[in-house]
Amino acid sequence: MERHTLAILVNDQPGVLTRVANLFGQRNFNIDSITVGPCEEEGLSRMIVTTGGDETRVDQLRKQLIKLIDVIDVIHLSKDPMVAREILLVKVKASPSQRTELNGIVEPFRASVIDIGPESLIIQATGDTAKVDALLTLLAPYGIEELTRTGTVAMARSIVNTPIHS
CATH class of the missing domain: 3.30.70.1150 (ACT-like. Chain A, domain 2)
Incomplete structure (x- = not known):
C-alpha cells in the first residue's frame, strides 16, 4: 500500500481536528501519523497527516477534506518532491x-x-x-x-x- 502525506491548512478552532479525523475514519483510512501546530499565518494551523491507500482514493479523500468547515486548503505533498x-x-x-x-x-x-x-x-x-x-x-x-x-x-x-x- 502506498504511503501518502497530506498538508491540511485549517482555521485554528476547537473541533477541527475531530472533524478531520472523523472524515478519515468514515472513509476507512487509517491515520499513520498526524502532527498539528501553528503555521506562518496567525489564526491558522497546519496538519500533516500520513495515511495509506491508492492514489485515486486519496485524491477523493482530499476533495472531501476541502469541503469540511474550517479547512482552507489540502495539499497532497507526496505527489511531488518533499x-x-x-x-x-x-x-x-x-x-x-x-x-x-x-x-x-x-x-x-x-x-x-x-x-x-x-x-x-x-x-x-x-x-x-x-x-x-x-x-x-x-x-x-x-x-x-x-x-x-x-x-x-x-x-x-x-x-x-x-x-x-x-
Missing part, C-alpha cells in the same frame, strides 16, 4: 559497559544521547521515517524501555532536485 522528518526519543537499557557500544550505533545516525541514567540512556534522533525505523531496529536488542516519536512533519521542496541534507 522534505519529511520525525523526532524520536527512546529510552534504551544500557549498563555502563554498553555505553560506548551504543554511542557507536547512535553516531552514524547523527542522533545524540540526551540523558544518562544508572541503567539506561535516552537517545534523540531526527530524520525521515526509514532512518528512525533503522535506528530502532539496531537499538532493539539492547532493550527498549520506552519510546515516543512525533508524527511526520513535511514541506514541499522549494527547489526541485537540489537537496541540502538528506
Whole structure:
C-alpha cells in the first residue's frame, strides 16, 4: 500500500481536528501519523497527516477534506518532491559497559544521547521515517524501555532536485 502525506491548512478552532479525523475514519483510512501546530499565518494551523491507500482514493479523500468547515486548503505533498522528518526519543537499557557500544550505533545516525541514567540512556534522533525505523531496529536488542516519536512533519521542496541534507 502506498504511503501518502497530506498538508491540511485549517482555521485554528476547537473541533477541527475531530472533524478531520472523523472524515478519515468514515472513509476507512487509517491515520499513520498526524502532527498539528501553528503555521506562518496567525489564526491558522497546519496538519500533516500520513495515511495509506491508492492514489485515486486519496485524491477523493482530499476533495472531501476541502469541503469540511474550517479547512482552507489540502495539499497532497507526496505527489511531488518533499522534505519529511520525525523526532524520536527512546529510552534504551544500557549498563555502563554498553555505553560506548551504543554511542557507536547512535553516531552514524547523527542522533545524540540526551540523558544518562544508572541503567539506561535516552537517545534523540531526527530524520525521515526509514532512518528512525533503522535506528530502532539496531537499538532493539539492547532493550527498549520506552519510546515516543512525533508524527511526520513535511514541506514541499522549494527547489526541485537540489537537496541540502538528506
